[in-house]
Amino acid sequence: MLFAGVFVLAGCSGGEEEASGETGDGDKLKIVAAHNQTSPENPYQVGMEAFKETAESADANIEVEVHAGTLGTSESELVEKLKLGAADVVLVSPGFMSKTGIEEIDLFALPYVFENYDHWESVVDGEVGETMAETINEKSNNDFKLLGYWSAGVRHYYGKKPLESMADLEGMKYRTQTSGAVANYWEETGAVPTSVAWGELYQGLQQGVVDAAENSYPYFVQQNHHKTDNGKYITETGHDYTTRFLLINGKKFENYSDEQKQAIMDAAEASVEKERAEVNEQEEAYKQQAVDDGAEVNEIDREPFMEIAEPIQDTRAEEIGVSDLLEKIREMK
Structure with missing residues (x-):
């Protein structure tokens, strides 16, 4: 699968240090991760917990704080917080992403564009998914870096x-x-x-x-x-076959240490695998x-x-x- 580790970011354009994602207390990096679902059983929460566990278990001095709907139940709130620095990692849908001016994202939301789960995975984890990730980064001026593609099931x-x-x-x-x-x-x-x-x-x-x-x-x-x-x-x-985007603030990401970047990318990969598996399991249940x-x-x-x-x-x-x-x-x- 293709994850954040293979995506090339545009150059960092800086930005002021914000409330979350700051380093301090021995260069501890605090990551605020948020989604808009309030149920603890929701696959989003399962995926975010996998992100937290993997990031914190790495030797990179990272702490992850997961918010399930507590930073906002609308995607517009979450993305605004991501841009302002009040959140570091958020989950959004194609419908909202297209409203930010990245209309290309609509491709993944068109009816019957995907035939089945295998087809969806081969697309988002392959060349098309990589191209879309680069588009998200470039058109957002590095405000958004894609960490991975999650699913919300088949509708x-x-x-x-x-x-x-x-x-x-x-x-x-x-x-x-x-x-x-x-x-x-x-x-x-x-x-x-x-x-x-x-x-x-x-x-x-x-x-x-x-x-x-x-x-x-x-x-x-x-x-x-x-x-x-x-x-x-x-x-x-x-x-x-729905697509969700796990995003991080690209400008802040560029200022993390190499160890922290790698830990975050590993955590993203773990979250993708866990969240997709949870969706499949819950679909049947x-x-x-x-x-x-x-x-x-x-x-x-x-x-x-x-x-x-x-x-x-x-x-x-x-x-x-x-x-x-x-x-x-x-x-x-």
């Missing part, structure tokens, strides 16, 4: 009725992105993209504000969405829990869904200048 439909064909989506109020390529895709299927905050989605499903939603098993089952009338039918559409709780799961022919996705992928890739990377991803299927 499926869940709603008030099972999907037997695409026609079942016609007119359905569907909680998903309401703008951009993802929204365009679901509109093409006949659904009506509808915005509901994640923390309000259980109530939205329960009260019929939306007819359906989409996410991976660990996330929507932990929130009991499958226990609502509008969430108990799960159709395994597998439309998004929470699917079984959903079934045990009375949810109904069915499969569907994904080919018609993929056919609609392809021209949307082409259009968006051309808009953001990554048509060559899209072609490489397709060649790797």
Whole structure:
């Protein structure tokens, strides 16, 4: 796999020393690592704990403080803290990264761009993933250095009725992105993209504000969405093998000692392996829990869904200048 150790950073542009990441007390380096999920069982927390354990066990005098939602439950808060120095390592999604001006990231969030987990891993851990890491670093002016690619599972439909064909989506109020390529895709299927905050989605499903939603098993089952009338039918559409970005402030990273840099990169690699394994394990466990709780799961022919996705992928890739990377991803299927 490709991790931070093989990525070449742009030259350091300096920056003032901030509250976190300072050295002191015998050159002790304190790293504040944060994600936006509050559940201690969430794969994000498992991955961050692996990062902490590996970094602190190295002979580099590092202390890692993990925050599970306590520095902010929105990615915008976390990234702002990363830029200002109040956090050193954070986890973000493609949707938010594209809002920072790095639109190329959208490539990893397009519906059906990945065929399965093996395909996803071969892409993010290979040449395409390395190219994207360099783009993140360059376009952020070294504010963001990618340490590794995490997963948030494979996303499926869940709603008030099972999907037997695409026609079942016609007119359905569907909680998903309401703008951009993802929204365009679901509109093409006949659904009506509808915005509901994640923390309000259980109530939205329960009260019929939306007819359906989409996410991976660990996330929507932990929130009991499958226990609502509008969430108990799960159709395994597998439309998004999700990518999450583990970032560190690149300017501060450049000022760490060689031993500290290596310890952080080793910790990132350990966190990637642990978090991905935890996602895979929880996918199976929470699917079984959903079934045990009375949810109904069915499969569907994904080919018609993929056919609609392809021209949307082409259009968006051309808009953001990554048509060559899209072609490489397709060649790797």
